[in-house]
Amino acid sequence: MIEIAPSSGYNPLSLQYELEASSATMDLPGRKVLTVSAFTEQIRSTLESKFQSVWVRGEISNYRPAPSGHLYFTLKDETAQIRCVMFKIQSRFLKFRLHDGLQVIVWGKLSVYGARGEYQLILDTMEPAGLGGLMLAFEQLRERLTAEGLFDPSRKRKLPAxxxxxxxxxxxxxxxxxxxxxxxxxxxxxxxxxxxxxxxxxxxxxxxxxxxxxxxxxxxxxxxxxxxxxxxxxxxxxxxxxxxxxxxxxxxxxxxxxxxxxxxxxxxxxxxxxxxxxxxxxxxxxxxxDRRDLRENLTHIVARLTHSIRNVIRRNTGAVEEQLKRLFNPKRQIQEKRLALDDMIVRMTRAVKRRIGDSARETELFTQRLKPGRLFKQIEIGREQCKSLVNRLHREMSGYTADRRAALLSLTARLDALSPLSVLSRGYSITLRQETYEVIQDSNTVEVGDMIHVRLHKGGLICRVLNKMEETNNRIAGRSSVDSDEEENRNTE
Missing domain, CATH: 3.40.50.960 (Lumazine/riboflavin synthase)
Structure with a gap:
């Protein structure tokens, strides 16, 4: 950086001369000039080779866990501080939680971050320092004993009173x-x-x-x-x-x-x-x-018990006095019982008389119903009613029987008209096969010489087929087997 002193007037030629002179001075031969990157690389190489593994003790501040699982914080003491990072692959083995103010001892290597010209510790392990180590042991033992059930509330017992x-x-x-x-x-x-x-x-x-x-x-x-x-x-x-x-x-x-x-x-x-x-x-x-508390409690209990007993006595005093009066004055008790007995006798007498009156009225009613003249009259009335019902039943049965008989005759006539047997009575017959009793309806279904059964109106015939006739123009024509034999004999002669 070149610092320009302030002046009262602005001269562009003078400023250009100064810049050229400064540039000429910086390019003197024999001077080794490093870039920032090269210089940072030399620092990194020197520091990382010298501090490949180091133990450092300090206090955690600016603790910032990343979503990726990496841990970032600053390790400091009274006069200095250094940035630290522990990657997720190492942080997952920690048995305690980090927080600001925790004293720890860390082990790692120094690394230089050239992009910002900063150096930091890359940590491999970490443990609490001083009191922190005791707390770590405390938490570890507590977790193990809790898992064993030593701290289960169900194991707690009540103290004796x-x-x-x-x-x-x-x-x-x-x-x-x-x-x-x-x-x-x-x-x-x-x-x-x-x-x-x-x-x-x-x-x-x-x-x-x-x-x-x-x-x-x-x-x-x-x-x-x-x-x-x-x-x-x-x-x-x-x-x-x-x-x-x-x-x-x-x-x-x-x-x-x-x-x-x-x-x-x-x-x-x-x-x-x-x-x-x-x-x-x-x-x-x-x-x-405390015995004084017990004494006070006992005093309160005695007072409450005394008060309760007095209330019970007060509530039952009237009943006791009444019982005493009854106990020492039996004449009055006998009089009360006598009055109660008289009242009960009066009520029983009224009930008996009322029951007797009701029974007398019922008896009179039954007596009137059972008198001979009235009974005979009722029998006569019942006989007339029976005769009327019998006559009515006969009329109804006769009409119903006549109707059913007429219907039966009509159905019988219809069935007879439809029956094959009624046709036989008019001279017709039914021809059946001798072997199977099947009805023969066509002459072509039998052969000459077959045995047939003819069903008549009365009885039947067993016949042999001598000739078959065919229906031609509503006329039946045919030859018998006898005629055929005679014609053959004539032709032969």
Whole structure:
């Protein structure tokens, strides 16, 4: 770039001279001038050969997942930042989700993007740094134990209403144990407390907590167990996320209350326990009722019971007094029963008289109907009615029979007219084959010498065919076999 100093006047010849002088200066012999692409390529070659694999720690910002599955973000610390990209083929193996502010340790190679003159890290692997690693382990173990069913709500048990013995698993030196004991004694002094001490942080804590829970399970008479400790950093509470502790809590046959840290602290032991308490002190208040509350509740119950009894007595006082009057004044009771009996006798007498009157009227009615003169008259009337019905029946039957007989004679005459037998009575006959009794209607269907059966009006004849005659001009002509023989004899002579 050439910078032109401002002047009071504009001279085109002067500007042209300066540009030509600058151009001549830049083209001096012996100077190696690189293009931007060549220079960027040298940078890329140098950086990528030197940083082929590198571990970098930083904080994620400007996280931007692409629809293609690639992950883009900026890795930064207090004074610098670098662009990073993890392609889909590597990002699918991540066991945690990225978000802005997450501290991570990444491994990859440096790459220069010449189109924009920028460099970036192409990542192969990534893992949370510091607390992020613990959270990753937390999520992985939680998913596995959830799949096994250790956190299933159906496994949760109810706490006993009035436990006699309470087990306590915590550090014997911390403030939590003294706070829990103090609250338990205040709420219910008669309760028996059995402390099973253990370390609550450090490498030995998971083993000691599991052993302390098992000791209380083997002890007799323990009704409920409190497992917990006071607040602290997440690393301090990590023993209660250990798989051994979580499985010991889930396998315990006694109901367990988990009370680890404060309200915002969540451990895997909370998921496995039957009840979660925000603090150890809250757990002590959950497992035991306060005797003062019990006393107040008992007072309220006694007052309500007394009030109910008084109401019952008040409602039944009148009935009791009435029963007492009846019990100590039998004369009045006898009088009431006597009046009731008199009233019943009057009603029964009226009912009997009414029934007797109804029966008398019915008897009189039947008596009138059964008198001899009236009975004979009714018999005579019935006899006349029977005679009339018999005569009418005879007339109807005679007319019906005559009509049916006339119809039958008419049908018989029609059938006789159509019957072949009636034709035979007029001199006709029916000719049948001797063998099959088929009717012969054409002379051509028989031969001379065949045996035939002739059906007459009375009886029949069995004949032999001697000659056949044919119908010619309504005349029948023919020769017999005898005539034919005689003619042959004459011709021979």
């Amino acid at each position: 009035f436990p006699k013995t309470i087990g306590l698993v915590t550090s014997s030196k911390g403030a939590a144990v003294s706070d829990v004991i103090r609250i338990l004694r205040r709420r219910f002094p008669a309760v028996h407390i059995l402390v099973s001490p253990s370390a609550v942080q450090g490498d030995r804590a998971p083993v000691e907590i599991s052993a302390a829970i098992n000791r209380l399970c083997q002890a007799s008479g323990v009704d409920v167990i409190i497992v917990g400790r006071g607040g602290g950093a997440m690393e301090d509470l990590w023993a209660f996320n250990d798989e051994r502790v979580v499985r010991a809590v889930a396998a315990c046959p006694i109901p367990i209350v988990s009370a680890v840290g404060h309200e915002t602290d969540v451990t895997l032991s909370d998921f496995a326990a039957d009840v979660r308490a925000s603090t150890p002190s809250a757990a002590a208040e959950i497992v035991l009722p």
